[in-house]
Amino acid sequence: MKSSGGGKPNRITIRDVAADANVSVAAVSKVLREAYGVSPSMRSKVHSSMAKLGYRPHTAARGMRGQTFTLGLILPDFRNPFFADIIDGSHDALAGTQYQALIGINRTTPTVDEGLVNSMIDRQMDGLLIVGANDQAQLIEIAKRTPLVTIGNHHSSNQVYDTVNNDDDEAARLAVRHLVESGYRNITMLSLISDSTIIKERERGYRDEMNRLGLGRFARIVNASQTPQDVQKTARAILTAPDRPEAIFCWTDFIALQVIGVATELGRRIPDDIAIVGHDNTMYCDFAQNSLTSVDQSGQMLGLKAASLLIERIKGRETPEHYLVAPRLVVRNSSIRRTPARPAAAS
Amino acid sequence: MKSSGGGKPNRITIRDVAADANVSVAAVSKVLREAYGVSPSMRSKVHSSMAKLGYRPHTAARGMRGQTFTLGLILPDFRNPFFADIIDGSHDALAGTQYQALIGINRTTPTVDEGLVNSMIDRQMDGLLIVGANDQAQLIEIAKRTPLVTIGNHHSSNQVYDTVNNDDDEAARLAVRHLVESGYRNITMLSLISDSTIIKERERGYRDEMNRLGLGRFARIVNASQTPQDVQKTARAILTAPDRPEAIFCWTDFIALQVIGVATELGRRIPDDIAIVGHDNTMYCDFAQNSLTSVDQSGQMLGLKAASLLIERIKGRETPEHYLVAPRLVVRNSSIRRTPARPAAAS
DNA sequence: TCCGAAATATAGAACGATGCACGTAGAACA
DNA sequence: TGTTCTACGTGCATCGTTCTATATTTCGGA
Numbered sequence: 001m002k003s004s005g006g007g008k009p010n011r012i013t014i015r016d017v018a019a020d021a022n023v024s025v026a027a028v029s030k031v032l033r034e035a036y037g038v039s040p041s042m043r044s045k046v047h048s049s050m051a052k053l054g055y056r057p058h059t060a061a062r063g064m065r066g067q068t069f070t071l072g073l074i075l076p077d078f079r080n081p082f083f084a085d086i087i088d089g090s091h092d093a094l095a096g097t098q099y100q101a102l103i104g105i106n107r108t109t110p111t112v113d114e115g116l117v118n119s120m121i122d123r124q125m126d127g128l129l130i131v132g133a134n135d136q137a138q139l140i141e142i143a144k145r146t147p148l149v150t151i152g153n154h155h156s157s158n159q160v161y162d163t164v165n166n167d168d169d170e171a172a173r174l175a176v177r178h179l180v181e182s183g184y185r186n187i188t189m190l191s192l193i194s195d196s197t198i199i200k201e202r203e204r205g206y207r208d209e210m211n212r213l214g215l216g217r218f219a220r221i222v223n224a225s226q227t228p229q230d231v232q233k234t235a236r237a238i239l240t241a242p243d244r245p246e247a248i249f250c251w252t253d254f255i256a257l258q259v260i261g262v263a264t265e266l267g268r269r270i271p272d273d274i275a276i277v278g279h280d281n282t283m284y285c286d287f288a289q290n291s292l293t294s295v296d297q298s299g300q301m302l303g304l305k306a307a308s309l310l311i312e313r314i315k316g317r318e319t320p321e322h323y324l325v326a327p328r329l330v331v332r333n334s335s336i337r338r339t340p341a342r343p344a345a346a347s
Numbered sequence: 348m349k350s351s352g353g354g355k356p357n358r359i360t361i362r363d364v365a366a367d368a369n370v371s372v373a374a375v376s377k378v379l380r381e382a383y384g385v386s387p388s389m390r391s392k393v394h395s396s397m398a399k400l401g402y403r404p405h406t407a408a409r410g411m412r413g414q415t416f417t418l419g420l421i422l423p424d425f426r427n428p429f430f431a432d433i434i435d436g437s438h439d440a441l442a443g444t445q446y447q448a449l450i451g452i453n454r455t456t457p458t459v460d461e462g463l464v465n466s467m468i469d470r471q472m473d474g475l476l477i478v479g480a481n482d483q484a485q486l487i488e489i490a491k492r493t494p495l496v497t498i499g500n501h502h503s504s505n506q507v508y509d510t511v512n513n514d515d516d517e518a519a520r521l522a523v524r525h526l527v528e529s530g531y532r533n534i535t536m537l538s539l540i541s542d543s544t545i546i547k548e549r550e551r552g553y554r555d556e557m558n559r560l561g562l563g564r565f566a567r568i569v570n571a572s573q574t575p576q577d578v579q580k581t582a583r584a585i586l587t588a589p590d591r592p593e594a595i596f597c598w599t600d601f602i603a604l605q606v607i608g609v610a611t612e613l614g615r616r617i618p619d620d621i622a623i624v625g626h627d628n629t630m631y632c633d634f635a636q637n638s639l640t641s642v643d644q645s646g647q648m649l650g651l652k653a654a655s656l657l658i659e660r661i662k663g664r665e666t667p668e669h670y671l672v673a674p675r676l677v678v679r680n681s682s683i684r685r686t687p688a689r690p691a692a693a694s
Numbered sequence: 695t696c697c698g699a700a701a702t703a704t705a706g707a708a709c710g711a712t713g714c715a716c717g718t719a720g721a722a723c724a
Numbered sequence: 725t726g727t728t729c730t731a732c733g734t735g736c737a738t739c740g741t742t743c744t745a746t747a748t749t750t751c752g753g754a
Contacts, residue, residue, distance in 0.1 A: 011710085014712095023733075023734090024733060026712080026734055026736090029712055029713075032711090032712095035713085042732080042733085056465065058709085060415065061407075061711040062407075063407025064411065064709090065711060065739055066712050068407065084425055091454070102470075105434055105438070118403060123406040123470075254630075283575070284604075284631070358739095361740065371705075373704060373706090373743075374702085377702095377742095379742095386701085389702080404741080407739085408709095408741040408742090412708075412740095413741075413743085414742095
């Protein structure tokens with residue numbers, strides 16, 4: 001009575017499940033999709049047949065008509081361990097759902113590799129989560145083609161995709177406030193060369209907070225590229241200038257560690273001669289020698305929130321949401337209160 | 348005369364291309380697959396129609412019958428920037444092919460998350476490239492279901508999947524030889540707790556080389572877990588023991604940096620009191636302060652080779668290949684020749 | 695000029711799910 | 725008992741490819 005012919009690969013299909021459970025193919029499909037109009041008895045009957053036969057939905061077939069339950073996660077070249085936290089967070093959001101995230105690496109930040117986006121859309125991914133891109137026109141085009149959420153892109157005025165961000169303005173304020181409270185006043189920010197919105201945002205926070213605390217005359221932002229050579233050259237220039245600062249707020253921990261390296265080479269003591277604050281609170285902060293104060297932007301939370309928003313959007317939400325995650329300062333040795341023996345003012 | 352109805356999404360299909368080029372659908376498919384029996388004139392006709400219409404193959408539809416040209420790349424939790432090199436390498440191998448690699452993160456090393464593997468197979472990926480897994484029985488099962496290449500798994504005797512590896516035996520030998528040539532003799536290896544084949548292999552290289560150089564009595568392997576607390580506790584124990592070594596060969600740069608941290612805290616000078624060699628030659632080695640000698644295992648080359656082997660296997664190769672990449676020592680300050688003022692022997 | 699083989703092109707049936715449009719059973723109510 | 729409503733089930737066309745079996749063209753040689 002079995003209707004299925006003797007194909008070689010012998011995959012268990014929805015049809016086999018339907019036959020085993022004595023229901024229609026459409027009913028099984030409904031159960032799979034958790035669609036409306038399925039009685040509890042039918043649901044359990046189908047579920048037990050699926051378990052018995054070891055049925056697994058064929059994603060390609062699903063992609064022909066419906067969803068693939070696959071999300072595309074596009075990350076920049078991720079030598080910064082902070083991105084791993086984003087992945088962890090999005091995995092946490094997806095646990096227990098049918099969705100699976102697959103990751104693609106974008107080697108052309110700050111724009112997004114069109115080939116990668118296309119390839120994900122070609123694969124019928126249900127939505128995209130793009131980290132660290134900043135070309136808003138391009139993102140808007142992408143959002144027309146597929147549900148989109150971004151992380152690390154403060155274009156919160158847009159109407160077509162959701163954004164999730166660290167509150168970079170507040171991050172800089174936290175760092176400045178902490179340094180000032182610890183007795184430092186001449187504070188330089190070592191930032192990046194780029195027109196990304198994250199950078200603008202964080203630089204604004206730094207400048208505003210310096211002004212607010214009456215330290216506007218000390219406010220200075222130095223921009224370097226991310227290459228170690230450039231960072232070290234710039235660090236050396238800052239540290240050997242006649243009007244050198246008492247503290248430096250660095251764009252990332254990695255940069256901060258390099259600054260510490262250069263400072264140590266120059267015989268400076270940290271934090272007495274120069275205090276350092278990093279950003280991202282990566283595991284590298286904890287080395288005894290470098291014990292580095294850093295601003296923690298919870299990558300886990302960013303990833304979690306972004307993945308949740310993406311699923312909402314896939315399920316039909318049209319109105320954009322823009323979410324800010326509050327940063328948190330983790331104080332370590334590189335910025336503790338300077339020794340009272342030395343006067344706090346510059347010059 | 349146009350046969351296509353007015354569907355809303357209006358996707359360009361192979362049918363539209365066929366109509367535009369005045370050939371059959373099957374002919375277009377053949378061109379796409381670079382299959383046998385296509386004349387050059389047909390090929391160019393079809394290619395120009397595809398370009399004109401902006402045709403993009405629908406991967407889900409392909410997955411129903413043939414290949415998806417998608418490879419699954421499974422990586423362990425990748426806070427080690429070394430994995431980024433593997434990704435770079437496999438991207439390099441895939442550039443110019445139709446294949447696209449999508450990455451999944453395995454949070455259950457040393458075994459492989461079955462859910463992740465299943466999800467990739469469900470998505471009809473053409474083959475899998477698994478990094479850092481060590482459960483051979485499981486890998487053999489996976490290889491029965493899909494073409495498989497592994498990185499970081501020295502089970503080179505198996506007959507069903509390909510392996511690509513750093514020559515970990517040689518890596519340890521390089522480190523030992525260099526340290527001995529630089530005047531160190533009492534050399535400890537700080538390794539991990541795990542029964543992975545990489546670890547066995549590297550420990551074997553260390554032990555054999557120590558014996559070969561007549562330093563067997565100094566050979567000592569200490570195993571710690573990867574957590575910072577454990578690493579630091581172990582480092583402290585090694586560095587404060589009465590028979591403490593003159594040099595330590597560490598499992599990774601990250602661990603080496605922690606050892607440097609602990610040593611500095613204890614007031615030891617590097618390398619005069621204690622020389623350190625790391626492994627992976629990550630960017631963290633270059634900090635002036637930590638300037639760390641390290642063994643470079645070319646992740647780029649591992650990824651490149653592995654991806655090439657995987658494509659060969661997908662194209663039909665059945666005989667397994669096992670490839671070793673030669674490591675390279677990069678000498679920096681943490682292990683330069685010890686000052687002659689001090690006697691070289693221990694005790 | 696015709697034949698047969700080789701080379702190239704074609705039609706159309708899969709692949710495995712989805713979801714529309716519809717059918718039906720039974721409850722609720724008169 | 726008949727009517728209406730609702731919740732639940734079902735049949736089947738459909739998605740865009742691949743690939744087999746078959747048809748057609750080309751071409752060298754007799």
